[in-house]
Amino acid sequence: MTLPTRSDGYTITENDWNPLVEATNTNTDDISANASDISAHSSRLDTLEAAYTSYDHALYGDKLSSVSRREATSTETTTASDDAGEGYLTAFGLIVPHTVTVSELRMYLTGAAASTDADSGTFDIGVYRGPSLSDMAQVGSDFGASLVTSTGMLMITFSEITIQAGEAVGVEMVATNFETSPIWATTPAATHTGLVNAQNHSVYQSAQSYPLDDPLNLNDSKWTTAAKMFWFALA
Structure with missing residues (x-):
């Protein structure tokens, strides 16, 4: 959203404040969701890497x-x-x-x-x-x-x-x-x-x-x- 421009001395009203709070909360939720996705993908990569490298370890003993x-x-x-x-x-x-x-x-x-x-x-x-x-x-x-x-x-x-x-x-x-x-x-x-x-x-x-x-x-x-x-x- 575009933040409104107000002159000095302007009193912020409920109509000004509430959309900003809602937008901030929405962005915070999006950031949390993205962080969760990143963590999930990172965990999957660690699991896949372990499986990939353990293949040679399991079969041949390569550490x-x-x-x-x-x-x-x-x-x-x-x-x-x-x-x-x-x-x-x-x-x-x-x-x-x-x-x-x-x-x-x-x-x-x-x-x-x-x-x-x-x-x-x-x-x-x-x-x-x-x-x-x-x-x-x-x-x-x-x-x-x-x-x-x-x-x-x-x-x-x-x-x-x-x-x-x-x-x-x-x-x-x-x-x-x-x-x-x-x-x-x-x-x-x-x-x-x-x-x-x-x-x-x-x-x-x-x-x-x-x-x-x-x-x-x-x-x-x-x-x-x-x-x-x-x-x-x-x-």
């Missing part, structure tokens, strides 16, 4: 993952040819949505690494946690070409830790001197870019070798943002 298994429908390599020697230092992480106790990293190899000459391949991988994606300390690691020379689930164990909601977890890895690169399960290109610096984050740096970073900063200027998110889970 936390970068994306659900059903979203990892693409692949990505992590090293150049044997002639180049060095590989892509690749890192990825996320903000933890709920407190979780874990002791195992899981990643999935869709293609095995191979090298046919004297320059045997190398592979290093580390698990990290910290207060933010810019500051994560290594909590577990493993290395060896044999980790990536067969397809299937790669599982790296580390000492059990409890990660609080709001903390960050990450993974960094590098493979070198393989003529055939290891190939990993990822999302299709560009599905996670809207979440960079907020939730899921995947980056790389070319022409690198071991050792791995410690601490790990996914927001360092040395990184190039990847178009895909690598699938990983903690259990």
